[in-house]
Each structure stands twice: as structure tokens, then as C-alpha cells.
Amino acid sequence: MNASTVATNIYTKVSESARRLHAVDAALALTALWAVLTAVRAARRRLKTTQLRGPPNPSLLYGVGKDVAEATDSGALMYEAWAEEYGVVYQVPATLGQTKIVLTDPRAIAHFYARETWTYVLTPLSKALFERGFGRGLLWSQGESHRRQRKSLTPAFSNAAIRKLAPIFYDSVYKAKGAWDALIEAGGNDSAIIEVQSWMNHISLDSIGIAGFSHDFGSLDGKKTSVTEVFDAFGHSSSAINVVLLLLSQAFPFITRIPTSRSKLIRRLNATIGEISAVLLDRTRKEKELGIADEKGDHSIIGLLIKGESKDAELRLSHEEIMAQMKVLLLAGYETTSVSLTWALIELSRNPDVQTKLREELLLIGGDPTYEQLTSSLPYLDAVVHETLRVHPPLQEFTRVAAEDDVIPLSQPVRTKSGKVVDHISVAKDTLILINVACINRSAAIWGPDAKVWKPERWLEEDGIPKKAQEVQGHRHLLTFVDGPRTCLGKGFSVTEFKTVLSVLVKNFVFELRDGPETKLEIGRGILPRPKLVGEVGTKTPLRVRRFEA
Numbered sequence: 001m002n003a004s005t006v007a008t009n010i011y012t013k014v015s016e017s018a019r020r021l022h023a024v025d026a027a028l029a030l031t032a033l034w035a036v037l038t039a040v041r042a043a044r045r046r047l048k049t050t051q052l053r054g055p056p057n058p059s060l061l062y063g064v065g066k067d068v069a070e071a072t073d074s075g076a077l078m079y080e081a082w083a084e085e086y087g088v089v090y091q092v093p094a095t096l097g098q099t100k101i102v103l104t105d106p107r108a109i110a111h112f113y114a115r116e117t118w119t120y121v122l123t124p125l126s127k128a129l130f131e132r133g134f135g136r137g138l139l140w141s142q143g144e145s146h147r148r149q150r151k152s153l154t155p156a157f158s159n160a161a162i163r164k165l166a167p168i169f170y171d172s173v174y175k176a177k178g179a180w181d182a183l184i185e186a187g188g189n190d191s192a193i194i195e196v197q198s199w200m201n202h203i204s205l206d207s208i209g210i211a212g213f214s215h216d217f218g219s220l221d222g223k224k225t226s227v228t229e230v231f232d233a234f235g236h237s238s239s240a241i242n243v244v245l246l247l248l249s250q251a252f253p254f255i256t257r258i259p260t261s262r263s264k265l266i267r268r269l270n271a272t273i274g275e276i277s278a279v280l281l282d283r284t285r286k287e288k289e290l291g292i293a294d295e296k297g298d299h300s301i302i303g304l305l306i307k308g309e310s311k312d313a314e315l316r317l318s319h320e321e322i323m324a325q326m327k328v329l330l331l332a333g334y335e336t337t338s339v340s341l342t343w344a345l346i347e348l349s350r351n352p353d354v355q356t357k358l359r360e361e362l363l364l365i366g367g368d369p370t371y372e373q374l375t376s377s378l379p380y381l382d383a384v385v386h387e388t389l390r391v392h393p394p395l396q397e398f399t400r401v402a403a404e405d406d407v408i409p410l411s412q413p414v415r416t417k418s419g420k421v422v423d424h425i426s427v428a429k430d431t432l433i434l435i436n437v438a439c440i441n442r443s444a445a446i447w448g449p450d451a452k453v454w455k456p457e458r459w460l461e462e463d464g465i466p467k468k469a470q471e472v473q474g475h476r477h478l479l480t481f482v483d484g485p486r487t488c489l490g491k492g493f494s495v496t497e498f499k500t501v502l503s504v505l506v507k508n509f510v511f512e513l514r515d516g517p518e519t520k521l522e523i524g525r526g527i528l529p530r531p532k533l534v535g536e537v538g539t540k541t542p543l544r545v546r547r548f549e550a
């Protein structure tokens with residue numbers, strides 16, 4: 001090796017070390033900057049946000065998040081007990097020293113929802129999860145983009161549109177009825193044990209497939225679909241390790257990028273939805289161009305969306321946009337409706353008198369109720385449906401972050417940490433706000449002493465809905481569909497489906513808990529909390545189903 005090679009080598013090594021040092025220095029500088037910015041933001045938040053009282057921190061790592069998640073359905077009771085102790089708004093410790101402000105006051109909640117998607121927006125974690133799993137559709141968007149997307153979808157959810165979709169719900173539930181009749185027949189008795197939850201999944205999936213985008217998933221005919229696999233896989237994320245990862249990703253959203261078996265399933269879901277949407281897009285645009293009569297054409301939600309699009313190329317929906325909205329419909333509409341139907345069958349089994357009274361109301365109508373009768377001529381059915389939605393809201397908790405400073409008014413004063421009594425609170429930009437829907441829907445302070453009891457009669461009694469509950473804004477004073485710009489677009493759709501399915505099932509079958517009144521239930525997991533019989537694997541809800549003979 002000559003002197004010049006040695007000199008070159010030394011030079012290369014020195015400059016490599018210098019580059020490495022530069023990289024390390026840059027990383028250290030960035031980390032320090034991040035730490036300073038985080039500390040400044042936290043200090044600003046503390047200074048500008050009313051310091052509220054609240055429970056002590058059980059864990060530096062998770063705050064109260066892990067305890068609430070592990071308590072499943074009883075999480076709502078924890079929030080209610082804290083409201084009794086600390087007032088209608090209070091703060092709870094969250095992941096890695098963060099704090100969330102919990103709202104349980106109807107006025108504060110109404111103020112919050114009026115500003116959803118603008119002042120109160122998705123947390124970086126929710127946004128990342130929605131985008132990765134389900135695309136840049138309605139659930140992911142906020143502000144102006146949300147308003148634009150929602151405006152384009154709204155006509156497809158009008159009463160007239162849903163009226164046309166009602167026969168689809170009847171088709172689905174009659175398929176289930178036929179299969180149940182066969183099961184009972186095969187057993188040679190007048191009854192059979194039927195795992196109703198999976199049937200409610202099938203009804204709900206096939207209905208949203210056909211009504212949402214003219215695709216028959218065929219799950220009621222026994223077909224396996226990648227959609228249900230993905231949803232089940234999401235559900236199994238509630239193992240201890242996944243709860244921990246989910247809680248930690250609230251502070252570090254990059255954790256959601258770690259590849260898992262679920263990312264593979266999401267790719268499959270995307271492929272399936274991609275194929276379905278390509279067919280739908282092609283067929284519906286052709287129908288539109290050929291001017292095929294409206295009565296014969298596609299009435300599905302996405303079909304109407306495509307037909308309503310402008311000829312202007314810039315305003316035409318891209319394949320990606322169509323796919324994103326289809327996935328939104330699946331995510332928003334499939335499991336929610338299925339869980340609600342399952343709870344209704346459980347509550348009717350627990351309350352045979354209510355079941356009999358409901359059946360009597362349905363039998364008085366004669367044949368199957370029309371859309372108009374479902375909407376306004378069956379008050380007891382309406383009460384059963386809304387009581388189920390009140391006591392068992394499928395979506396239980398929402399966290400949002402303030403995108404700007406705000407002042408939230410209260411309907412009753414609270415005492416702050418410093419002992420001051422205030423009738424409004426200040427929240428600084430970046431403050432986390434939490435609303436637990438189940439807590440509000442079942443709060444004794446709002447719904448009275450029997451708030452936890454499933455009692456459809458309350459919807460029919462003159463003073464069944466207490467004054468405080470009437471202050472809650474939202475569909476029928478419930479937060480089940482939340483409120484404001486993001487209020488469930490599909491509530492008319494889902495209530496109609498709920499009523500159609502229940503009307504056929506209750507008219508034709510009698511439901512009983514499998515092991516009699518002592519049957520024990522607990523909460524299992526799909527993507528959402530789901531009821532299950534204690535001891536069953538997965539979220540199984542077997543009920544005894546008897547044919548009803550008049």
C-alpha cells in the first residue's frame with residue numbers, strides 16, 4: 001500500500017466518522033428539539049386548560065386506560081362513579097403522563113359535538129388507523145373534506161332511498177328464518193339451540209353488501225368472506241399484548257406501522273373490495289350512460305353515489321374514493337347492527353313478557369309491516385329497538401383532540417383542582433377530550449334511578465324520559481349515534497334494518513336463554529365489545545329458539 005492509498009484510506013475513515021458524528025449530532029439535536037417542543041406544548045396546555053379534579057393515576061404507562069379497557073362494559077360505571085365524585089367534567093390520567101378531559105354534562109357534550117371535525121378532531125392514532133385500514137373515506141376525513149364527502153353521500157341515505165332498500169332486509173331475514181326452520185325440523189323437536197350472533201352477522205353483512213353496493217357476500221348461504229375474517233382478526237386484537245400496544249400507540253402512532261398478520265388480512269380486504277368496486281363502477285356508469293330507467297337501475301348507496309356524480313371529469317369519483325366509501329359502509333354498518341340485533345334477542349329472552357307483548361303488536365299488523373308501518377305504526381317495536389340502543393350502544397367511547405383553544409359551557413358548575421367553582425372550562429389546543437357513550441346513556445344522574453334497567457316502557461310513558469335526559473342532544477336523546485357533523489349517516493338505515501329483522505324473527509320464533517334464567521353473559525370482543533355466554537369460546541351467543549305456533 002503506498003502513501004497516497006494510506007492517506008486516502010485515513011481520509012475516508014475520518015470523513016465516515018465525521019458523517020456518522022454529524023448524523024448522531026443531528027439525531028440528538030432533533031430529539032432535544034422534540035423534547036423541548038413537547039414540554040413547551042404541555043406547559044402551554046396546562047396554563048391554558050382549566051385544571052380539573054379526577055382519579056389518581058394507577059399506572060404511569062397506561063393511566064386509567066388499561067383498567068377501563070379490561071373492565072369492558074363496566075368501564076362506563078367507572079366514568080359514572082368519577083362523575084359523582086369529581087363533577088360533570090373531570091380529568092383522567094392517560095398513556096405516558098397524558099391527561100384526558102371527560103365530559104358527562106349534556107350542555108358540554110352538545111357544545112363539543114357542534115364543533116366536531118373542526119375544533120375537535122380525530123387523534124393522530126385514530127386518523128392513522130382509519131387511513132391504513134379503510135382509506136381516506138368519510139370516517140377518516142374532517143373539516144372541509146368531511147363536509148364535502150358527507151354532502152355527496154347524504155342523498156343516498158334519504159328516507160325515500162331507505163324505503164327502496166327495505167325489501168333487502170326482508171330477503172336477508174327470511175333466508176335466516178328458512179335456515180332456522182330447517183335446523184329445528186332436523187332436530188325433530190319444536191326448538192333448537194342456535195348461535196344467534198353469527199346469524200346476525202350474516203344478516204347484517206349480506207344486507208349492507210347488497211344495499212350498500214349491490215354485492216351479495218352470500219354469508220347467509222354459507223360462503224366464507226375475507227371481510228368477516230378481517231373483522232374477526234381485528235376483534236382478536238384484544239389480547240393483553242394488543243391492548244398494551246394500542247394504548248402505547250396513543251403516544252407513539254408509529255407503533256401501528258409494525259407489520260402483523262392483520263396487515264396481510266387488510267391487504268386481502270382491499271383486494272376484495274377493489275374487485276367489487278370495479279364491477280359496480282363499470283356497471284353503474286354504463287347504466288347511467290345508457291339512461292336505464294331509475295326503477296330498474298341500481299339503488300344501492302354507492303350506486304346512487306356514482307349516478308349522482310358529475311360528468312365533469314374532475315368531479316368524478318376515483319376508484320380509490322369509491323373503495324374508501326365502501327369500506328366505510330362496511331366498517332360503520334356491519335358490526336354495529338349485528339351487535340345491536342344480538343343484544344335485542346338476549347334482552348327479549350331475559351324478558352319473556354316484553355317478548356310476548358312485542359309479538360302481539362306485530363301479529364296485529366297481519367302480514368309483514370310496510371316501511372311506513374315500521375317507521376310509525378309499531379310503538380312497542382320502536383321502544384324495544386331504542387331501549388336496546390340506549391342500554392347497549394355498540395360504539396362506547398370516543399377520544400378527540402382540540403385543534404384550537406376553546407371554552408366549553410356547563411349546565412351545572414364544577415369545582416376545579418384549586419377549589420374554584422366554575423360554570424365553563426377552558427381547553428387549550430392539543431387537549432384530549434373523552435366521551436363515554438355508554439356512561440351517558442345509562443347514567444342515573446341523567447336517566448334516573450332505573451337507568452341501568454332495560455325497560456322499553458320508558459319510551460311510551462308520559463314522563464319516561466327525565467328532564468336531564470331531554471337535555472342530551474342526539475337521536476332520541478341518546479348518544480348511540482353521537483351528534484353533530486359526524487352523527488351516524490346510516491341511522492335511518494340501521495333502525496329500519498333493526499326493526500325489519502326483529503319483526504320477522506319475533507313473529508315466527510320464541511327466544512329463551514340457553515340455560516334458563518341463570519344463564520350467565522359476559523362481554524367478549526369483535527372489533528366492538530360483543531355479548532357472549534360465559535364459558536363459550538369467541539363471541540358465541542347460543543339461544544334456545546322455538547317455533548312460534550299461534
Ligand code: HEM
Pocket residue numbers: 138139150208212328329332333334336337340393394395480481482485486487488489490491493494
Ligand atoms: C346500530 C347501528 C349503528 C350504530 C350504533 C352506529 C353508530 C355510529 C356512530 C357512533 C358514528 C360516529 C363515528 C365517529 O364519530 O367516529 C357513526 C358514523 C357513521 N355511520 Fe353509523 N352506526 C350504525 C349503523 C350504521 C349503518 C348500518 C350504516 C350504513 C349503512 C352506518 C353508516 C355510518 C357512516 C357513513 C358514518 C360516518 C359519518 C360521518 O363521519 O359523517 N352506520 N355511526
